[in-house]
Amino acid sequence: MTEPRAARPALDLDDLADGVRHGRRAAVSRAITLVESTRTDHRVAARELLGRLSGFEARSARTSTTTGNAVRVGVSGVPGVGKSTFIERLGTQLTADGHRVGVLAVDPSSVRTGGSVLGDKTRMGALAHDPDAYVRPSPAAGTLGGVARATVQAMAVLEAAGYDVVLVETVGVGQSEVTVAGMVDTFLFLTLARTGDQLQGIKKGILEIADVIAVNKADQDHEGEAREAARDLAGALRMVGGHDEWSAPVVTCSGLTGDGVREVWDRVLAHRDHLGAEGLARKRAAQQLDFAWALVRDELADRLRRSPGVAAVRDDVRRRVLDGELTAPVAADLVLEAYDADRGVTP
Ligand code: GDP
Numbered sequence: 001m002t003e004p005r006a007a008r009p010a011l012d013l014d015d016l017a018d019g020v021r022h023g024r025r026a027a028v029s030r031a032i033t034l035v036e037s038t039r040t041d042h043r044v045a046a047r048e049l050l051g052r053l054s055g056f057e058a059r060s061a062r063t064s065t066t067t068g069n070a071v072r073v074g075v076s077g078v079p080g081v082g083k084s085t086f087i088e089r090l091g092t093q094l095t096a097d098g099h100r101v102g103v104l105a106v107d108p109s110s111v112r113t114g115g116s117v118l119g120d121k122t123r124m125g126a127l128a129h130d131p132d133a134y135v136r137p138s139p140a141a142g143t144l145g146g147v148a149r150a151t152v153q154a155m156a157v158l159e160a161a162g163y164d165v166v167l168v169e170t171v172g173v174g175q176s177e178v179t180v181a182g183m184v185d186t187f188l189f190l191t192l193a194r195t196g197d198q199l200q201g202i203k204k205g206i207l208e209i210a211d212v213i214a215v216n217k218a219d220q221d222h223e224g225e226a227r228e229a230a231r232d233l234a235g236a237l238r239m240v241g242g243h244d245e246w247s248a249p250v251v252t253c254s255g256l257t258g259d260g261v262r263e264v265w266d267r268v269l270a271h272r273d274h275l276g277a278e279g280l281a282r283k284r285a286a287q288q289l290d291f292a293w294a295l296v297r298d299e300l301a302d303r304l305r306r307s308p309g310v311a312a313v314r315d316d317v318r319r320r321v322l323d324g325e326l327t328a329p330v331a332a333d334l335v336l337e338a339y340d341a342d343r344g345v346t347p
Helices: 010-021 025-036 040-060 083-096 108-113 144-160 175-181 196-201 204-209 220-240 261-306 308-322 328-342
Strands: 071-077 101-106 133-135 165-171 186-191 212-215 250-252
Touching: 010 025, 010 040, 010 144, 025 040, 025 144, 040 144, 071 083, 071 175, 071 261, 083 101, 083 133, 083 165, 083 261, 101 144, 101 175, 108 165, 144 165, 144 175, 144 261, 165 175, 175 186, 175 204, 186 204, 186 261, 204 220, 212 220, 212 261, 220 250, 250 261, 261 308, 308 328
Parallel strands: 071 165, 071 186, 101 133, 101 165, 186 212, 212 250
Antiparallel strands: none
16 A cells, blocks of 8 residues: 555645545545544644545535535444445446445444454445445554544545445444444444344344334345334334434345345435435534544544653553552542643643
8 A cells, every 4th residue: 555645745635635526536545545544644634635625515515516415324234134235236226327426334343353344345346346436445443433533534535526425334233333323314224034032133222223224135035034024123113213203114125136225225315305404414513513522532542642641650550550559540540640741731
């Protein structure tokens, strides 16, 4: 991988912004690499780049109704449920309809281990080669907050580059779904045919954040089964109740054959219609506020890691806590004092 050029003098940032605005793939890739970088100088450059790109969006909003207004959709489900097959099918249909489709991934396994459940580059071959689509493998390992920051900013890059649909894929594990739900307009949950007791396996929390649910792999001999499961799920959902005066529709589809994929997309658009322009703007504004605080927390955690004062006491505090000499609250106070002292703050 080459280093992002924006790490060099400011002129290159202009180049990069220009390339992104013209939808040049190499520029889009470099810009996303830049926003994914955890290096402090890259983060500064990334912020500057995004400022330029959003300035462009603000200006063009007067003349264009699409720029900066991409349809942002999260796609989630357990490994093997068929997310990448589905996204490939949906993405191909959308580009055939004249859309430009960007695909990003938030992969909790890469957060921990540097490995990937989502399998990256080998996936979505056809879509990855579609000139109207851009498929980005998940960012390298980092914190979930860091990966989320990168993904939100990568989404902004894609939108500035003229992608009017952005699909954010994530695995149905823990916090990553909630994180993704917090950055998209509509959250689509893919599941497999499960009935009765198996329904318990679907976490209640998921049903609460899902805007559209699709029972996937409704093909071959499993169509009836899938329909039955969809009915059961719809029943279970009625118990949970909806959110934002919207009850998530449950449909069946097959990413493999393409059956029902359009209908899933129709439901996504129906959810958007339900939100309306104002509701969508409010939702995005609230997400921005949450994101702002997430950035603050992320930056503070980073400063704590970089603090020389904390570095100076860290080993000593560690040893004394492990030896039972210090209680956790006292240890925390010592670390915070060392952090504040760095910045000349006296409590
Ligand atoms: P992911 O891990 O959720 O991204 O799932 P994949 O898209 O990689 O699919 C996992 C496996 O299920 C693969 O072997 C696919 O060929 C298969 N698969 C995916 N979608 C469908 C479908 O709609 N019907 C059937 N029968 N198999 C599918």
